[in-house]
Amino acid sequence: MNDLLPSLSVQLSNTIGSLPYFNPEIYLAVLFLLVLVTDLIFGRNSAWICRIVAVGGLFIILFKDLQQIGLLQQNSGSVFLFSNMLRLYRTAVSFKLIIDFFAIILIIYFGLDKRLKNHAKGLSDLYTIVIASILGLHLMIMAVDLLSVYLAIEMVSLASYLLAAYRSENGFSAEAGLKYVLFGAVASAVMLYGISLLYSLTGSLNYFDGNLVPGLIAANPAIVSVAIILVLVGIGFKLSFIPMHFWVPDVYQGAPTPVTAYLSTLPKIAAFALLINFLTPFIFNVKWIVFDFRLFLSVLGIITMIAGNFAAVWQKNIKRILAYSSIGHTGFSLMAVATFTGQGVSALTFYLAVYAFANIGVLMLASYFADVSGAEDLDGYKGLGLKYPLAGVCFVIILISLTGLPVSAGFNGKLLVFSSVYAVYEQNHNLWLLLLLVTGALTTVVSLFYYIKIPLYLFLKKQEAEIQFEGTESGKWLLIISAILAVIVLLLGVFPNYLVGIL
Amino acid sequence: MSAANILFYIMSFIALASAGYVAVSKNLVRSVFIFFVTLFALAGLYVLALADFVAVTQIVVYVGGILVLILFAFMLSGRETLNVLQHPDRSVWKITNLPALLIVALLFIVLINVILKTDADHLGWISDSIKTKNYITNSGDMTGNIGVNLMTRYLLPFEIISILLMMALVGAAHLSRKESVE
Amino acid sequence: MAYHALAAVLLPLLAFVINCFIKGKAAGWVSTIAILLGSVVSIIVFNHTFNTNTIHVSRLWFTIGDTQVYAGILLNNLSILMLLLVNLIALPVHIFSMAYMGHDQRYGRYFTCLSLFCFSMLALVVVDNMVLFYAFWELVGFSSYLLIGFWYKKEKAIQANKKAFIMNRIGDIGLLIAILLLYAQYHTFDLIKLFGQGGLVSQSFIKNGMWIATGASIPAVWQYIACGGIFLAVCAKSAQFPLHTWLPDAMEGPTSVSALIHAATMVAAGIFLLGRVYPMFNTAELDALAFIGCFTAFMAATIALTQNDLKRVLAFSTISQLGFMVMAMGINAYASSLFHLVTHAFFKCLLFLVAGVVIHEMQHVKDENQLDIDPQNILYMGGLRKKMPLTFIAAIIGGAALVGLPLTSGYLSKDGILIQAFEWSDTKSVGYKIVPIMMLITSWLTAFYVARLIFKVFFGRLRVLDVKPVVLCHISDGGWQYRVPLILLSLCCLFPVFSLNPLLYEQSWLFKAFTTPDHLERMNIYHTIIPAGLNILSVAVIYYAYAVYIQERKMLPFAQNNWVFDFSYNQWYFNKAYHTLFVKPVLALGEGLFWFDRKVIDGFIQLLQNILLWLSKVADVMDRYVIDGFLHLLTAIVQYIGNFVRSFQTGRVQYYLLSMLAVIVAWFIFKTLI
């Protein structure tokens, strides 16, 4: 009856064999349903129950991630799952650990932000969406098939649109959502077109062991590079490098602050894993000369670093500053990707983890200040550091880390990236890598100009008008968590080995 | 020139012409309905490419789902939008559209250029698949094939997309819900 | 002993942490006691380990790739000396600050920052690897940033700390590049392995345009870049040309901070860095160093001649003296350089504290009488000698040491540098003679401006009276917190602290500790002629300053005070001696010679003064337009690019899409064209 029947048993056993390696994701799916059901059962008052369920579930998933390390060691370090849809390997597990860990912090954070908490329609739907997006992020990290890549990116994007527009009673939030969804939908359509071209040229969707790379080598180079760039547009939308960065400042500013913390860290981190996955088969194919990825990434990295950091200098809104600076950080991370070495990848994971620590911390503090004094612009920050010394000091510590000054985790991250790039440069004396190094060093200095502005306003400027300050219970928790993050950032500055050991 | 070819040209002409009309039309509602035509024509093209199931899905999901959704959106956003939108203040050939036109034209030239440079009918993998009889014939029943594939090779995406749809449903419902829950 | 040193380093940190949590006056005591204990501990460390073997304790810190980075403490003569020095300078400054900052609203914060600074400086001194060194180098910059901008309500203070920070960042990039290059070449961050005796650096060499080390060779240009990076770092931290402009501006901070940071410790970090990485430099690079130092010293001295702000004069003299040290490093006078570093730290700190007292009292006068004057302007001062005798004596001692008059510590160190400069130039071609000669001139200029400063401030009459004829004037030396530091530091500026022989620098213990014994012979005539000539002429210059600033005043009718008269008497006496010695034998020329003396010599001196004035103006213009202009240019570039990027953020999503597609299409077209 069907010509697929002979292979059916093989396919089925492949699927069943994949399940043990898919534990965290299965748990995530179950968790998604659990949160959804909790939401439905408990109705309006379900937000805190959903939160507890989500956090508890994520802890279990974190544990399951850790189990995968041992599982992988028995299996030569790399397994393909579900008919080569996914690839599980050591770095993917590291990325998953980072994602899940920060997801826990973020979920706690969502419930602490005053504005988000006052959202009339409740937060329980938010947790449902976040859990689903984490599943998408996991897939993004492991995807090696264009179909799973597209699906994962769409899943994360959809969740992000929803989160950005979540505060539907707020005009900014809606506007951010609109811009995000239009930009994102166009980017994904462009990417899909690129994928369709790649498929047309090779008849394969799997770039790890399918016919994709050899097929592309055989095809006309012009159309291949067009198709690859179109695909990179989709990935770039998630990474937000130049010129796919236009949505970033507006969306980061308009979205609720905790959502900004989410958008600026998790999807970006996962997208780096995706990028590495996407590049690997091309890089390690010696016949691949059609498209020079290193050149491409270097140019992008340089432009992104310069544009992000230079534009950030002229911002007044704290979230816009962080938005542009996050573009700059993307450029810096691209530098680590451009090495194409194991050392570079481990430097990247460290850097991204540290970046996530600092960025979430900094946005938590922004939330805190917005809660207690309504300040969102630098002008509103005047003198706040003296009123709230602990928050101010934490802010400074985290900013030091973001800048990359010693002794902070950010410094170690930058050092690792620099040394990994230099190690490669030493071998091949590629001019672009040198330029990357130089730009990285220069923009680090430039970044100081705007990062230093925040402590300047916090401590050294005086508030002209007395404004009403109010403390809240959730504000206290925000402060505690961000203080912990600041301490972690400092500790990782002194003992980076602990994090390197885990990742 | 075979009948299939002629049909192809007719279908593509309808699809492209109606798409072009959507692009230049000033009347919003009319352009939505013309978009129906584009989608139907495209479904026809899918059938010509021997993808019956995709064509049916296209009609069910797009025409039955998406377009209806779009029309609903119009209704929900109130009559006054429709009125406002009935009289768009910008004509298609306005000077402000020139950059967009230029960019799109350039992109089009690039795309056509690279497509024509590629001999699509004689790509390596296509010759291989013709050799190994790995292509779809007019008589083959592809629906069963799709069913088997969905449950085996594409099981993961199939399951994942269910969660995705669930999430989209939750989110979209949340966003469009009225605020006055109290 | 390593743990003792660690304790000395960590005590200020402890004070910093405690001060973060307490409020009020206790902060001052906490910090001061921490420094006091630290000083005691460091004296113990010093006694036990100075001039014995090197102590190096380290633990594994973290791993980058295959390289393990250790963290630890390295105690050799250099670091022990610096450890002691920083503590000893910080102690009086802390005591001084307790009174000086006593009325400031943010007293607690001041000491918190001061402790942080002391901690980072002490840690910088004892760490054993480049990574930590860089970390504390940054921290020193950061804490000084906090202190310079301490009076953040003053717009100038904000500008100054921004400038200092940016300038220092430029140096930091240099250091970072140098460290990375050294790591790339030698695969270690460890200072001992790199720069120790027979270390990796001493084994590497440049040959055929390649920089060859054990197991690696890269083009020689990298060595130059690494050295250039270090130069840059030194120039920024130690305020050498062309990165010196931040230091005078940094005087916007509290004077006690200027004393500690911008005279004695932080600026010494650059010299200390030079001392640490000394084996890295080859002859050509050392020569460059010498010229930079020499030029800076000369330039700063000419600028100092015309400044009227008390602290600015001192700031420029600091730059000038740092130039001396850098030059000394460049001419291979390693020991003398460090020697001068130590002596300079004491006397410059002393002078700044003196300035602090004076300014404090002038501020007092200003507030009491509601005058609209700048309390730092020396043109309003004068005659303070009687009101504040202790301060005056301290200023005289400090000034003498700065000029390098005999019996002071400055004589020992500075003359040593000059002598060695002459010896050094003998081994080179004629052109190199310019270095010692310039230094000689600089020394005389130093004498002049120091004399001017002291005359203006302490002699004559209080010129505030010109502004308002009757003023209340409650001026004194201040409490014990002012007196004790001044006395302590004054004692440290005298020769017995360093050498029992007041005239021979070779015999000081400090010098011996850094040189090999064979260096100690008095080889040639320089050793006699230079100190003699230098000091005689210095005295002459001081006399000239006196003539210019005091004699002139005699013309004024109401300046006929006793002491003015006394001095005019002395002048006369001096003139008489001059006549007896030189003029009488040629009495035949008589009045003619006197005319000559009046017109030609004075005219010549006038000319010289004009030239110097002009030079200092040029240097000022250079500061303002070339160097600041460079910063402005950088800002402009950042602004241009930033605004270019921002110009796309119109808020219209379709415009974003259009821009994005434009870039992509441009890339396509670019790809297809090539």
Next chain:
Amino acid sequence: MISLTNYLVVSAILFCIGLYIVLVKRNAIQILIGIEMMLNAAILNLVAFGKFDRHNNGGQMFALFAIVLAAATTAVALAIVLNVYRRYKTIDPDKVDQLKD
């Protein structure tokens, strides 16, 4: 037999028309229609070449998933557009520009 180049050309034209709609229409819903056209262009490619991939059936499967995803995206996008309409009383993305530099 229909040449695959024809399919590619048709899809390229459709893609460009969709893009043009996206760039010039002053109405968020019309922009969504443009995006759908771009997606359909890609789907057309996938389907046309999927003909030669009987075994894996990658092209057609991808097309199916893409259609479903497009539906989901549209639903979410329309929900957001409705929200924007409630706040701004317009769905012209050009007029929704409170957030900018």
